[in-house]
Amino acid sequence: KTYDGTEYFDLLGWQKAYRACDRQFFEGIGERHGYKMMHDPNSLLSKEALQYCSIMEEKTGKPFYYFLFTYYKKNKPVCPKCGEPWVNQKHAISRKIRYDFVCHQCRLVADDPNF
Ligand SMILES: [Zn+2]
Known part of the structure; x- marks a missing residue:
């Protein structure tokens, strides 16, 4: 439970916001806005997501990662938030974290788009 230790409606509200951004992007109404919210690690949507990841990590003792949606071009080899290398070298060896990029x-x- 993410709100006050008793509720999780805040997390459900975030989920609704994510779905709204997803619809904006895929239905072409506010496509750029929806994309920025889901792709930019510094967007309000992403910042809240990372806060929920942190809360859930604290409560469970397990790491929680947030997926940055990528569509228009491939990701750079450095993390868009901290600038450290983030190409998932273990991708081919271990399927534990199956994404192309991990920080x-x-x-x-994140994954690179499949064109
Ligand atoms: Zn990073």
């Missing part, structure tokens, strides 16, 4: 420090993962 353990920022708790972010």
